[in-house]
Amino acid sequence: MAWEQQAYVKTANPGPEDGFGFAVALSADGDTLAVGAPYEDGGVPGIDGDPFDEGANLSGAAYVFTRAGATWSQQADVKSAGPEPPGMCGASVA
Numbered sequence: 815m816a817w818e819q820q821a822y823v824k825t826a827n828p829g830p831e832d833g834f835g836f837a838v839a840l841s842a843d844g845d846t847l848a849v850g851a852p853y854e855d856g857g858v859p860g861i862d863g864d865p866f867d868e869g870a871n872l873s874g875a876a877y878v879f880t881r882a883g884a885t886w887s888q889q890a891d892v893k894s895a896g897p898e899p900p901g902m903c904g905a906s907v908a
Contacts, residue, residue: 821886823847823879826865829854832875839907847879847886850904856893863893874903 828834837850857869870893878890894903 820884821881823849823886823888825851825875825877825888825891829868833904834877837905837907845881847881848907849877849879850907851875851877852902852904854893854904856891859893861890861892863891865891874905876904876907 825832825834831853832851832855833853834851835849836852837848839848840846852874853872854875855868855871856863856865856873856875857867858864859870859873873894875894876892877888878892879886880889892903
């Protein structure tokens with residue numbers, strides 16, 4: 815069996831230096847994907863805050879996507895409430 819690209823996933827506000835994909839984890843059934851972006855600058859901590867707020871340099875984020883058939887959609891973004899060292903939120907996901 816060979817791997818082939820099924821979809822291209824990205825956040826609502828991707829940044830070229832966010833480190834999206836630094837860490838990834840796929841559920842056992844293959845329908846849930848967690849993606850880390852430790853250099854994301856989101857200034858609104860918690861779940862599903864303002865994706866366009868860039869008020870906290872290198873705060874980091876983790877994103878959760880789910881698949882229905884061949885379609886992936888973002889279900890949540892999680893941003894640190896701090897005070898982790900820069901780049902720690904999103905450096906690993908499981």
